Amino acid sequence: LVVVIDFGAQYAQLIARRVREARVFSEIMPHTATVEQVMAKRPKAIILSGGPQSVYAPGAPQVDAGLFEAGVPAFGICYGFQAMASALGGDVARTGLSEFGRTKARVEVPGTLLQGLPDELAVWMSHGDSVEAAPPGFAALAGTAGAPIAAFEDTDRGLAGVQWHPEVLHSQAGQKVLEHFLFDLAGCRPDWTPASIVDDSVAAIRAQVGDKQVVCGLSGGVDSAVAAALVQRAVGDQLTCVFVDHGLLRAGEAEQVERDYVEATGVDLVVVDVADQFLDALAGVTDPETKRKIIGREFIRTFESAARGIVERAAAQGGDSGEVEFLVQGTLYPDVVESGGGEGAANIKSHHNVGGLPDDLQFALVEPLRTLFKDEVRAVGLELGLPPEIVWRQPFPGPGLGIRIIGEVTRDRLEILRAADAVARVELTAAGLDRDVWQFPVVLLADVRSVGVQGDGRTYGHPVVLRPVSSEDAMTADWSRLPYEVLETISTRITNEVREVNRVVLDITSKPPGTIEWE
Ligand code: XMP
Numbered sequence: 001l002v003v004v005i006d007f008g009a010q011y012a013q014l015i016a017r018r019v020r021e022a023r024v025f026s027e028i029m030p031h032t033a034t035v036e037q038v039m040a041k042r043p044k045a046i047i048l049s050g051g052p053q054s055v056y057a058p059g060a061p062q063v064d065a066g067l068f069e070a071g072v073p074a075f076g077i078c079y080g081f082q083a084m085a086s087a088l089g090g091d092v093a094r095t096g097l098s099e100f101g102r103t104k105a106r107v108e109v110p111g112t113l114l115q116g117l118p119d120e121l122a123v124w125m126s127h128g129d130s131v132e133a134a135p136p137g138f139a140a141l142a143g144t145a146g147a148p149i150a151a152f153e154d155t156d157r158g159l160a161g162v163q164w165h166p167e168v169l170h171s172q173a174g175q176k177v178l179e180h181f182l183f184d185l186a187g188c189r190p191d192w193t194p195a196s197i198v199d200d201s202v203a204a205i206r207a208q209v210g211d212k213q214v215v216c217g218l219s220g221g222v223d224s225a226v227a228a229a230l231v232q233r234a235v236g237d238q239l240t241c242v243f244v245d246h247g248l249l250r251a252g253e254a255e256q257v258e259r260d261y262v263e264a265t266g267v268d269l270v271v272v273d274v275a276d277q278f279l280d281a282l283a284g285v286t287d288p289e290t291k292r293k294i295i296g297r298e299f300i301r302t303f304e305s306a307a308r309g310i311v312e313r314a315a316a317q318g319g320d321s322g323e324v325e326f327l328v329q330g331t332l333y334p335d336v337v338e339s340g341g342g343e344g345a346a347n348i349k350s351h352h353n354v355g356g357l358p359d360d361l362q363f364a365l366v367e368p369l370r371t372l373f374k375d376e377v378r379a380v381g382l383e384l385g386l387p388p389e390i391v392w393r394q395p396f397p398g399p400g401l402g403i404r405i406i407g408e409v410t411r412d413r414l415e416i417l418r419a420a421d422a423v424a425r426v427e428l429t430a431a432g433l434d435r436d437v438w439q440f441p442v443v444l445l446a447d448v449r450s451v452g453v454q455g456d457g458r459t460y461g462h463p464v465v466l467r468p469v470s471s472e473d474a475m476t477a478d479w480s481r482l483p484y485e486v487l488e489t490i491s492t493r494i495t496n497e498v499r500e501v502n503r504v505v506l507d508i509t510s511k512p513p514g515t516i517e518w519e
Contacts, residue, residue, distance in 0.1 A: 001026065001027060001041055001043050001044060002024055002044060002046070002188065003026070003038055003041055003043040004016045004019070004026055004028045004046075004047045005029055005030075005031055005033070005048050006028050006030050007031045007049050007061050007083070008031065008051045008052055008061065011050050011077070011078075011167055012337075014167045015047055015049055015077065016028050017167075018166075018174075018175060020192065020373070022175070022178060022179050022182055022183075022190060023191065023193055024182055024188045024189075025192040027041070029041075031063075032061075034064070035064050035070070038067065039072070043072055044072075044187070045072060045074065045075065045158070045181070046067065046072055046073070046075070047075045048063060048075070048079075048080025048081075048083060048084060048161075049077055049078075049079070050078030051080070051083075053079065054129050055079070055082045055083055055086050055092050055129060056094065056129070062083065062087070064087075065088065068084070068088060068159060072158075073185055073186035074158070074160075075160050075178075076161030077162060078125075078126065078162075078164070079127075081131065081161035081162055081163050082127075082130075084135075084159070084161050085131045085152075085161070089135045090131055090132075090134050090135035091131065091133035092130070092131055092132070093129065093132045094129050095129070095132070095147075097130065097147075098127065099145070099147065101125065101126070103122075103123055103125040103144050103146070104120055104121070104122060104123075104145070105121045105123045105150050105164060106144070107119050107142045107151075108141060108142055109139060111139055111153050112153060112155055113153045113160050113162075113177060113180050113181060114141050114151060114177065114180070115180060117173050117176060117177075118173075121142070121171075122171075123150075123170075123172060124164055125146075125147075125163065125164050126165065127147065127163060130163070131150075131152070132148055133149070134152040135152075135154075137154045137156065137157070138152040138154045138159070139152060139153055140152050141153060149163075151163065155185065160185055162177060194379040194380050194382070194383035197383075198230065198233070198380060198383050201230050201234070201380075202230065204368070205230060205234035205235065205366060208366060209231075209235050209238065209366065211322070212322060212324075212325045213238050213239075213240070213311075213325065214231055214239045214327070214328060214366060215240050215241075215303050215307055215326070215328070215363075216228040216239060216240070216328035217244055217327075218241045218242065218243045218269070219398055220249075220256060220393070221330070221393060221395055222374075222378060223332060223374075223395070224330045226369065226377050226378075226381040226384065227329070227367075227369050228241050228261075228328060229265055229381070229386055230368045230369075230380070230384065231366060231368065232265060237268065239267065239268070240310050240324075241261075241267050241270070242269075242270050242271075242302070242306045243269060244299060244303075245271060245272065245274065246274055246278040246299075246302075247274075247275025248401045248402040248409070250400070250418060250421050250422070251418050251419075252422075254271060257269075258271065260389050260390050261386075261390060264386055264387050265386070272302060274298070277302075278295065278402075279410075281294050281298050282295070282408075286407055288519035291402055291409070291519065292399055292403065292519075295400075295402055296398075297358050299398070300361060303327055304362060307323075307362075311323065311324065324363070326363055326364050326365070326366045327363035327366070328365075328366045329365050329367050330367075330369055331367040332369050332370070333369075333372050334473050336370055336371075373473055374473050375473075392434070394438065395438070395439050395474065397517060401414055401417050401418065401421070403518070404421075404442065404517065405417055405444045406444065406445050406446060406448075407445075408446070413444060416462065416500045417442065417444040417464070419494075420442050420498050421442040423490060423493045423498070424440055424442045424466060424490050425440065427490045427493065428440055428468075431483070437469070437482070438470050438474070438480075439467075439468075439469055440466070440467070440469075442465070442467070443464065443465040443507075443517075443518045444464050444465075445462060445463045445464070445465065446462060448462060449462060450503050454495075461499075461500050461501055461503065462503075463505055464494060464498075464504055465505050465506070465507050465518070466487070466507065467479075467507040467516070468480035469516055471516070474516060476511055476512070477511040478510045478511075479506075479507060479508045479509060487506065490504065491504040
């Protein structure tokens with residue numbers, strides 16, 4: 001394990017991803033973690049991330065010099081580099097020579113960190129202060145116009161750092177620099193692979209669940225599918241999957257899950273039709289947060305009654321299944337990090353996951369994807385032999401179309417949205433763009449009407465919004481530049497085929513400031 005200490009930059013997640021791309025497992029901890037807390041994780045190495053502040057700013061997060069006394073190799077990046085220098089007796093000064101963006105670094109002495117790299121590197125910088133003298137025991141390796149010492153190392157102690165950001169793709173040989181630290185200075189081994197992730201999670205699930213029964217809600221999305229497949233591998237027929245048809249699904253969804261997932265895994269799948277229950281509970285509700293809470297509550301009520309069904313079924317067959325004590329959730333690592341990463345983070349994401357868990361939850365949660373990014377989940381899915389249709393499926397939120405109808409959710413409105421959504425999905429697939437687009441929500445502005453003309457008549461219909469986005473992990477996103485012809489076909493077909501819709505608009509907002517979903 002490599003611990004990435006987050007000094008408040010957006011880069012910590014990126015660093016963790018790059019370390020994992022080198023096949024070394026990494027986790028992020030906040031800079032407020034104590035030396036004891038960090039060491040309790042028994043890290044093979046520590047990486048100090050960049051941060052927005054000057055080391056000298058009042059209240060700037062400092063590095064406890066004790067971190068370097070434990071004998072664990074450490075690598076400082078940008079702010080982390082300066083913080084390391086200042087904690088170990090080097091000089092950090094405000095030179096007034098800020099560097100932002102692309103900068104040239106001259107490699108003076110390659111050392112271990114920069115071995116085999118060109119003499120001049122195009123690197124990505126973002127700093128105001130600079131290291132002017134390396135701490136005792138360190139060799140200076142490189143410099144730039146604004147940073148006399150832009151890289152240093154102490155091979156004896158396995159300590160090193162760079163002023164630039166090796167984790168961003170604009171930094172030439174960035175991954176190489178990170179790998180030289182990980183493998184040559186810190187002695188890490190590249191043994192964190194999809195296969196090892198599967199083995200580790202299977203062991204952890206077995207230890208947590210024992211011989212108890214587990215339920216898992218399958219949504220048709222990749223996260224719940226991979227989480228369920230891991231649990232199935234771990235505890236086999238102690239797992240029952242429940243597909244909740246809450247009436248907020250897209251066209252053909254239930255059939256698709258039954259076909260793709262059950263065929264691939266042979267898992268025990270119970271499909272429950274609870275559309276009336278959900279839609280009755282949502283009647284008259286327009287507030288997005290209230291919708292989520294209601295949907296989350298009804299999900300749990302559905303799992304509880306499915307759990308009772310499992311026990312009763314076993315009893316009817318003369319057996320005793322024992323109580324169902326666990327519920328599987330497809331919580332991912334960005335959600336854990338986003339909500340603080342500490343204890344209790346599970347609850348925050350779980351809310352997000354199903355739209356709000358009730359306080360009196362009867363189940364303990366099994367969250368086998370808690371440490372993984374989305375692309376890693378996909379790699380694990382492939383490792384488990386899940387079919388590509390599932391592994392590459394675009395994400396779809398648990399609350400479904402319920403949060404894509406702006407306004408009250410009714411059966412009629414669901415039908416309109418389902419029809420428009422089906423057109424968008426079919427045309428995206430026909431254009432061969434499924435993998436280029438992260439997600440393609442279609443949103444019905446149900447309380448808005450605008451004037452149109454169809455044939456000779458005036459219409460007063462609803463707009464739908466197309467929201468195709470590209471993203472790496474849903475934390476940030478950009479609107480997808482779909483070809484005009486594809487947009488045109490979608491628009492023409494929707495307005496021709498869905499009578500109540502007379503206008504199709506395109507959402508061209510990135511995240512931030514927008515979110516991917518409209519509610
Ligand atoms: P936002 O709208 O916050 O969405 O940019 C980020 C990602 O999360 C999905 N999403 C949800 N998924 N339950 C889920 O399972 C939810 O309540 C929920 N809300 C948003 C969204 O589709 C996108 O992929």
